[in-house]
Amino acid sequence: MTEVVVQAGVAGTRRGSPREVARAGGLHPLGVFILLAGAFLPIADFFIVNVALPSIGRSLRATPGALELVVAAYGLAYAALLVLGGRLGDRMGRHRLFQIGAAGFVLASAACGLAPNTWVLVAARLVQGATAAALVPQVLATFHAVLEGERKTRALALYGATSGIAAVVGQLAGGLLVTADIAGSSWRPIFLINVPLGVAVYYIAGHVVPATRSPHPSRVDLPGTLLFGGTLVALLLPLSLGHTLGWPTWTWALLGLAVVLGALTVRVERRSERAGLTPLLPPSVLRLPSMARGLAMVLPFSVGFGSFMFVFALTVQNGLHADALVGGLSILPMAAMFLLGSLVSAKIINRYGRAAIAAGAATQALGLALIATVMVETWPHVALIALAGPLALIGAGQSLLFAGLFRVVITDVPAHHAGIGGGVLITLQQSGLALGVATLGTIYLALEPHSIPTAFATTVGIQFLIALLLTVGARFLPRFTSGTRSDEPVVFDA
Template identity: 35%
Template structure:
């Protein structure tokens, strides 16, 4: 396809720098949970919300961010997202109360959702052939390494305690990066728009956000459930209302947030379910592992961050290997293999923490976290391919947006559920709590994996039946 504008190497670097901002802030906060909680007098439920609310606003707005870029210009929306992210990061950095921090995290998620879709869209609009493939490779590599980079950078910045700012510098570091990106973007990033613009589904976005919060808040505050049951009960009518709204929009030729026609494709439903399980369990693992390392094993933020370097590196390695693996086995088998490796990583993490306690070393932890990163890479890439394998070409963009929305929503819910389990199990001690919480995540992952494998065998049986006729 002929491209109208060219994206230079420097422009690509700017886009990738913008990509890193929201991705790093997912993991930077994990290594600062203990010191942030102590500074803002936050309990475990509040720490869950610091992580999860970011995911809620990101999930709710990412599809709308893509459509805003298509309509008004991707460079404009990218720059708006960068500027807003800088302001939101400042709000987080100067927070003196948990409510102020939560507001800042919501804003970070919102502006992160504005800037992120513009990156791939600009690459697709400006590059082709070898340059396009190289840019996509750089994009996926950065995404894979961002967890390790975030944990490592966050741990270093907080432990270094620059200017006596402590954890606040982990947010303030975003400001100079944002200023440089904004200053150079007008010159180095070309402006592009879509030839056909989808309508805005603000109603769907609002209902989806309300539904997520109605799940998230009661789960996060599990100890106060008697007061929050009404919110949980609301989820049923909200889900029904959301589904009816999406069906109505699609019937009238508009583009809903979660197109019902995609869910009518069985293999796509299985792919969405697989993606949900991966993100849900991965987010929960990161949260409770980081919390246990800091609160129970008394790791410093820097040591806690370094504990997850192997996870990020092995995720990157697994992502690279998954391409060749896909040619040798089906996506379903690749997912099951990844799930098995991840389960071993979960169990190894809990067993090592319980056995070695505060004497555990980075090498021992790296074995466990590396397994989780490696297995998760196989699962994530396989789930993505399963979900999109039978999607009609004209719905590819809508399916990708829906997948991102589901993925980010499950990141928030996975953090909330793992945090709630951890809090409930704390009466038996922190090391028992992480063991029991990871067992809950293991059960969820096993059930979903069995569903995926069962679907694969069912497809094979159906194919054999047709062939024999």
């Protein structure tokens, strides 16, 4: 496939066959679907492991700390390398990095599914996270660089929806696959299922995704990359393992180091940009109204979302003594409403803008308040059907939040920085998911031995406050207009 350099909006046509459109530098609807499928697999993989951890522990005789590493290794590699993946895509070609990431993800998933012991599994999860970091940023970058107008708006909304649906479906699929125990393979199909799906994505993408790169490729910012990656590792590693290990001294030392490394990252990146170079995290890009204000909402939203999925799964399985299948199916009302909401979210957001984001946050807050009330008032005889209504409200609200925030964040990012914008966005989302499990999940685990309903209500109450803050915070997002062409400046009004 011939690689072309495109500006946003130049090659967004969808006339002709998918292959012809891709060769012309455009993106056919099938290409949009394949890119979204490529993003779906790595995002779902973060959540699919949750319900399988007990089975992995029994099968591999893994300690609780080792099981934490099975989750943390993937998240650490994924979050730490996402921005670098976006930068390499801008420089080397987004289609090329997408396929490299897809091929690596397939091979790493096979290694996870065939792992003979815990440490091979942890190592394979590290590779899996790293290859996901090469794959995922290319999706947003390609949308941002190739599509225009309403097509771009819909694609960004669908990406936000895909992120949320992948999280919910991942947990649901994990329960189904573990319970099915295919050929006595226990938990292994949760990884092996990525192999045929990933191969299909790799093959089809080779024919329907245009080979584009940034018109202004920049060198890799090695100092910024090392400092930024070190900051994330120093922050997320102790937060992921601290509770399990009893918060030894090294966890606090790493948290202190994260502060130092973060400050150094900011200083080095500012100096690099003043010198006329293109840093890994350009301060000028991060100061864009949509980027700065949107990211300020993406982080707390991701913290609340990640912790809710974790806490709800534990409450249903440990508190209500449901098996993995029931635990996965119990989230179905949330998944269904998320999917339905995602189908109409693009039109709603295009018409109502930031008001739709505020409405989504308020709807989520209502659902969280109701589910906490049901849990506390009917415990221990909680009927899962009584949770369906609140879960549906949570899913509907989150569909608007996901789609709206993802659209806002990268709307005014220049096309030649598309990979950077997508990488920063997904990094913050992934880091927020991990922080949610590490912080609110720790609060839940500390309170659970005393009272499961109190533990659930406390953590969901914090998530409720986050949703209220998002409702108010939507007022301060840049006002975006519908139908804005992506090759023109977006009109913002604070």
